[in-house]
Amino acid sequence: MTAAAVTAAGDIRRRRTWAWITAALVLAYFGATYGIAHGTIYTQGLISQAMIFAVLAVSLDLVAGMTGLYSLGHAGLFALGAYTTALLGHAGWNIYLLLPISIIGAGLVGAVLGTLSLRVSGLYFAIMTFIFSLVVTVILQDFAFTGGLNGTPGPIYPSLPSWAIFLGNPLVWTIAVVLLIAVTIVWSIRASAMYPVLLAIRDAEPFAAANGVRTAAIKIGVFALSAGLAGMAGWAFSFSGYISPQQFTWTTSVNILVMVIFGGINTRLGPIIGAAFVSAFPIVVHIDPLVQELIYGLVFVAIIVFFPGGVMGLVMLVIHRLTRRRSGPPLAAAAAGDTAPVGHVEVEATSSPPRRTGSEEYALEATGITFSYVKGVKAVEEVDFRVRRGSVHGLIGPNGSGKSTLVNLVAGRLRPDEGTIVANGRRIDRLDAATRPAHGIRRTFQSAVLVRDLSVRENVTIGLYHRTPNVAGRSLVWPLLPGALRDHREMRGAADTALQTAGLAASWNGARVADVPHGVEQLTQLAAACVGEPSILILDEPLAGLSTREIEQVSEILNDLRERGVTVIVVEHQTHFIFSMCDDVTVLAAGRLVVSGPAEQVRSNERVREVYLGQ
C-alpha cells in the first residue's frame, strides 16, 4: 500500500519532469522554425523538403518498423495528397478543408490496399503497394486531368494576417506543424501500451491473437493511419511549387524506405535523421548527377549490408559500449537472481494424487469434433471432450494422436469441420482466435513465441490488451491522457505480480526476452496467459524443456490456479505429472477418443495401459 503510494508519487514527479522537458523541446522546435522561416530561400527550401520527407519516413516507420509491413506505396499515397490538394485547390476549394480531405482520402486508399493485400502475406503487401506506386505514376502521366508529364502548379499558400506577419514564411510554419503532428502521433504510439502489441503482431502473431488482438484489423488500421500521414505530407508538399509525376515514382517509395533504414528502423529519431540526410544529400553535394546517383546507391547498399541498424543502431552500439564499461553487463545481475523458487515447494504435490476438485458443470464442452488438414485424412475424428469447471484436465496421447489439433480447435487457430464447442455456455467454434479471450479462454504454445525485442514485463502486458479499454484508439495521444498513463502503470504492475506468481525473480522483469533462458521464456508465456485472469486456461506442453525445479514451479502454479477456480487443460507427455496433477484425464489415440474420466479411473483403464502407458 505504502510502497504503491511511494511509486505513484515518484511517478508523478517523473511525469512532471517529462512534461517540462517536452515543453522545452517544443518551444525550442518552434524557435528553430522561427529561424528557418526567416532564413534564405535556399535554407527554407532545403529544410522544408527534409521535414516533409521526415513526415513520410516517420509514417513509414510506423508500418515497416513497428508492424513489419514493408510498404513500397508511400510515394503513391504522398502523390494522392499532393494532387488532391493541387487539383481541388485550382477548382477553388478551401485549402484548409483539403487537409482533412487529403488525410482521410489517403487513409481510405491505404485501408483498401491493406484489406486487399494483407489477406495473403507480408511479401504480397510489399508487392501490392509497389504496384500501387506504379499505377499512380501511370495515372499521373497518362491522363490529361493531372497535367500529364508536365505536372501541375500547386496552389499558393495564403500569407499570414498582418498581426502574425512577424512569424516569417507561413509555409515553413505549416510544414513544421505537420511534422510535429506526425511525430507526436507516432511517438505516442511508441510510448503506449499499443507498442508491445504492434511488435507482437510483427514478430509473434499467434501470441498476439491468443491474447485477443485482432491482428488483421490492426494491421489495416495502422497502415491506414500511416497512409493518412503520407497524405498529409502530400498536402503540405503541394504548396512548394510545381508538382509532377517524376516526384512520385517508385524510386521515391524506395527512397523513403531507405531513409527509415539508413537512420535506423523502429527508432524514434532514426527516420528523421535518415530523411534529413537522404533529402539533403543531392542538394548539398554538388557533383555530376550521375556520380551522385552512384554514390547514393553505394551508400545505401553499404548501410543495409554493414549496418542493418542504421545510424541509430551505431549510436546505440556506442552508448551500450560506454555504459557497459561503466556498470558491467546488466545480464550478470539478472542471472544472479535466477529462478529461485519461493521456498515452500510442496514436492508432495507431484507424487501424491490430489483431491479431485471441480464441479459437475462443464466449463468447456466439445462435441463430435472432426477436423482434417488434408482432405480424407482426419486428424481428429468425432471426439467428445468435456472439461468440468474448476478442474485440472489432462489431455494425453501418443505423438500424432490429435492433442495439439484439438487444443488449436478449442483456442480458435483452427475451425472444426464438424461438431460444436461450447465454452462457459456460449458456442465458440465459429469465432476467431482473437475473440476467444473475451470468452475467458487463454492458451500457451508448445514452444514460446514471444517478442524477443521486448522485455519480459512488456511481453506480459500484452496479455492485458483485451481487458484494457480502447488501447488502440487511445495510443495516438497516449502520453497526453492521464487515464491511459494510469492504465499503463496498472498493466505493468499487474504484469509484475503475474511474473512473481509465476515464480520469476523480479530482476528478470526488465530483461529482453532474446537474452533470457528457455525456462524463463516459458514461465513468461505462462504469466502472460494468467495475467488476463482467464476462466479456461489451455497449456500446450508447459513442461517442454524445463528443469526439475521449473517443473515444480509449474506444479505450484497449477495448484494455485486450481485454488482460484480456474479451469485448466494441460497437454503433456509426462504422464507422471499428468496423473499426479490432474483431476480428470482424456486420452486420445490416432485422432479418436480412447477414454475420458477421473484420473484414477483412466490410469487403471486397460486400453490406456495398452495404448499409451505401455504396461
Next chain:
Amino acid sequence: MLQVLLSGLATGAIYGLVAMAFAIVFYVTRVINFATGQLLMVSIMTVSGLAAVGLPGWAAIIAGLVLSTGFGVGIYFGAVRPVLKVGRGGFAWLVSTLGVAIILASIAAIIFGPTSRAFPELLHHESVRIGDASTTWQELLAIIVAVVVLIAFELFRRRTLFGKVGMAISSDPEMASAIGANATAYAVLAFAIGGLLAGAAGVLVGPITYANPYLGDTYGIAGFIGLMIGGIEKPAAAMGGGLLLGVLSVLANTYINSQAADWFPFAVVVVVLLIAPHGLFASGNLFRRWFGRRGNVATMGTRA
C-alpha cells in the same frame, strides 16, 4: 489476329524471360532480385559497347551474357547473402537489390552516357510470312528461345536430382541443408541462371530498343508484372505470365490506342492480383483452386 498473336508472343517472350529470371531466384532463395531488369541492361550495354569498338557480334554477345551472369552472382554475394545472414524474416534484400539497381544504372550512364546507342543486328530484320501474318526472324528467335528455356528448365527441375534438391531447398532451406544440400551453391546457381536469362532477353530485345542505361527499369517492371500475373511461386508460371502480358499489351495497342500499352499492363495486374493473388498459373487450375477451397480460412497459417 495471328499477326497480333505473333508480335504479342515475341514481346511476351522477352517479358517472360525476365519474369523467369525473377522467379528462379525467388524459387530457390525467397528473394526478389529487383536488379534483374538492370542485368538485362548490362548485357545490352556490353554488347553494344563491344560491337562499337569492333568486336564481332557473336563475341560481343557471349561477353554480354557472361557479364550479366557474373553480375547476377555478384549481386548474390554483395547484396543478398550478407543481409540474409542477419535474418531471413525481414525485407532487407528488397532495399539492397534496389540499391544495386541504382548503382548499375548509374555506372552504365557514367560509362556510356545517358543517351541511346546502336545495337548490332543479330538476324536480319527481313520479314517472314506465316499464313497471312508477317514477322521477323528476330521475333521468331525470341519466341523459340523462350520455349526452349521453359522446356529445359522444367525437365531439369523434374527429372534431375539436382532439380529436385532445388525444390527441397525452396520449400525448406534449413531442412534441406540438414540433409546435406548445399544451399549456397543452389543460390549462386539461381542467381547465375537469373543473370543469364535476363542477359539473353537483353540480347534478343536489343536490336529493337537500342542500348540505353535506363532500359533496366522498363523491362524490369514489365518482367515483374509478368511475374505477378503468372505467379511468383513457379518459374514456369512466370514465363506464362510474361507471354500473356506480351499478347495483352499488343492487343491493347492494336484495339484501344497506342498509349494503352503504357497503362494496360497495370490494369491487368491489378485485376489478376484481386481475383487470384498468387497468380493465374500458380497451382494447377485456377477454377479448381477457387471452388475446391472450403470456407475453412482459419487453416491457412497452421502448417508453420
